[in-house]
Amino acid sequence: MKDSIIVDIRKVRTALESFDKSDFHYKTCFYKCLDGFPSGCCGDTSNLLGLFLKTAYGKDSLYVSGKGLGNNREKSHAWLLYDDYIIDITADQFNSIGYNLDKVIVSKSSDFHESFSRIDRHEINYDSLCKTPIAGVLHKVNERIRSRRL
Numbered sequence: 001m002k003d004s005i006i007v008d009i010r011k012v013r014t015a016l017e018s019f020d021k022s023d024f025h026y027k028t029c030f031y032k033c034l035d036g037f038p039s040g041c042c043g044d045t046s047n048l049l050g051l052f053l054k055t056a057y058g059k060d061s062l063y064v065s066g067k068g069l070g071n072n073r074e075k076s077h078a079w080l081l082y083d084d085y086i087i088d089i090t091a092d093q094f095n096s097i098g099y100n101l102d103k104v105i106v107s108k109s110s111d112f113h114e115s116f117s118r119i120d121r122h123e124i125n126y127d128s129l130c131k132t133p134i135a136g137v138l139h140k141v142n143e144r145i146r147s148r149r150l
């Protein structure tokens with residue numbers, strides 16, 4: 001993967017961290033999550049990042065969801081698969097339960113992501129996603145990146 005794409009992915013994470021939860025649309029997990037980003041924001045973040053990569057680089061991503069982490073059959077998580085790379089900018093939310101994960105993961109393989117007992121993948125519907133509050137959050141993220149020169 002090009003270094004410039006990885007740099008941009010890191011910028012998206014930094015931009016998301018810079019907002020207060022009240023800056024987000026009330027129908028997004030960015031607003032709803034009590035603990036704040038990244039906790040509980042993996043689904044919306046994966047969709048946002050997929051839309052970002054599509055608009056910035058013209059390439060499709062797969063939305064990946066995993067369920068059943070370790071002994072907790074209900075623990076779930078979401079991330080992207082892009083050009084055969086795992087891209088995850090919310091995995092560090094699991095550090096509170098004993099993991100030591102980076103804020104931004106871009107890797108061909110990951111023991112953490114492979115540890116889910118059930119993994120599902122689907123294509124992102126970009127046309128539908130553009131009609132959701134996620135598109136508005138992406139607009140704010142892009143503005144923040146430009147204004148702060150992240």
